[in-house]
Amino acid sequence: MVAAGICGTDLRGYQGRPGPVQGPACGHEFVGVVASVGRDVRTVRPGQPVVAPFMFSDGDCVQCVRGMQSSCQNGGMWGVAAGGGQADGVRVPFADGTLLPVPLDEHDERVPAVLTLADVMATGHHAIHASAGRKPATVAVVGDGAVGLCAVLAAQRAGIERIFLIGHHEMRLRIGHKFGATDLVSAQGAEGWTQVIEATGGAGADLVVEAVGEQGAMDTAMAVCADGGAISTVGGPHGVLDSMACFLRNVTVTGGLAPARAYLPALLDDVVAGRLDPSPIFDHTVQLACVDSGYQAMVDRQATKVLITL
Numbered sequence: 001m002v003a004a005g006i007c008g009t010d011l012r013g014y015q016g017r018p019g020p021v022q023g024p025a026c027g028h029e030f031v032g033v034v035a036s037v038g039r040d041v042r043t044v045r046p047g048q049p050v051v052a053p054f055m056f057s058d059g060d061c062v063q064c065v066r067g068m069q070s071s072c073q074n075g076g077m078w079g080v081a082a083g084g085g086q087a088d089g090v091r092v093p094f095a096d097g098t099l100l101p102v103p104l105d106e107h108d109e110r111v112p113a114v115l116t117l118a119d120v121m122a123t124g125h126h127a128i129h130a131s132a133g134r135k136p137a138t139v140a141v142v143g144d145g146a147v148g149l150c151a152v153l154a155a156q157r158a159g160i161e162r163i164f165l166i167g168h169h170e171m172r173l174r175i176g177h178k179f180g181a182t183d184l185v186s187a188q189g190a191e192g193w194t195q196v197i198e199a200t201g202g203a204g205a206d207l208v209v210e211a212v213g214e215q216g217a218m219d220t221a222m223a224v225c226a227d228g229g230a231i232s233t234v235g236g237p238h239g240v241l242d243s244m245a246c247f248l249r250n251v252t253v254t255g256g257l258a259p260a261r262a263y264l265p266a267l268l269d270d271v272v273a274g275r276l277d278p279s280p281i282f283d284h285t286v287q288l289a290c291v292d293s294g295y296q297a298m299v300d301r302q303a304t305k306v307l308i309t310l
């Protein structure tokens with residue numbers, strides 16, 4: 001392992017809230033150097049830096065071939081169905097279907113940017129591109145955590161003109177502004193909703209990215225979405241969207257668990273070429289031996305996202 005990340009999902013277990021049971025090693029975002037390979041492995045070799053998406057996948061089942069590696073018939077989640085990445089090392093099932101070689105030195109300054117592709121940037125990208133409809137003119141991102149910020153960056157890269165970021169942390173909103181958010185909405189509840197509705201001439205946003213998962217965020221998403229628009233849920237929903245309201249207002253529900261492996265090659269090219277740098281989301285670094293302090297910093301909202309090094 002060279003670098004790993006702490007995800008909001010990891011915090012659920014840390015705080016004893018419901019979520020995937022992990023352990024003894026958890027963590028599903030990591031960049032490492034291949035130590036050794038099994039005899040059938042073809043695409044990676046020892047000594048090579050690699051990045052893994054947040055789930056492993058065989059690469060050749062019917063779902064993987066369709067580009068839905070997150071639904072791989074033999075795949076699973078790190079720290080749940082396999083070891084986790086917040087460790088000295090991890091055994092990678094289906095290395096060919098899972099890993100992607102990184103054409104950079106392991107000490108390269110772009111490694112943190114590569115690490116974001118494992119989950120949050122791939123998820124942010126998915127949030128914007130999962131909707132098959134016409135390109136939205138306005139996007140509202142609900143949530144200023146790492147995924148929300150990456151969705152802002154993805155929207156900016158997609159050439160979307162007006163990007164609202166709804167969040168409550170000044171430090172994170174600043175990163176969002178840097179990533180291309182044109183309108184920062186920090187007012188809570190209905191006051192914030194009104195700002196988005198009024199700024200869009202009463203219509204609401206064409207595409208709303210729900211990047212939190214809690215009921216309040218889903219309510220906000222419904223409130224600021226235009227009739228005929230779409231809500232892209234990438235926060236890992238723990239609440240519900242009102243299906244009758246979606247029906248009556250012609251709101252499409254899209255997004256979902258991102259097939260990160262499908263997006264990795266193109267996003268990695270962009271990072272290596274210097275066209276994409278989501279690394280500003282990492283505002284706190286800890287060593288693996290002190291990983292607990294990284295979790296605590298995220299729980300205490302002292303950190304947006306924590307980078308773990310060995």
Ligand SMILES: [Zn+2]
Nearest residue numbers: 058061064072
């Ligand atoms: Zn598969």
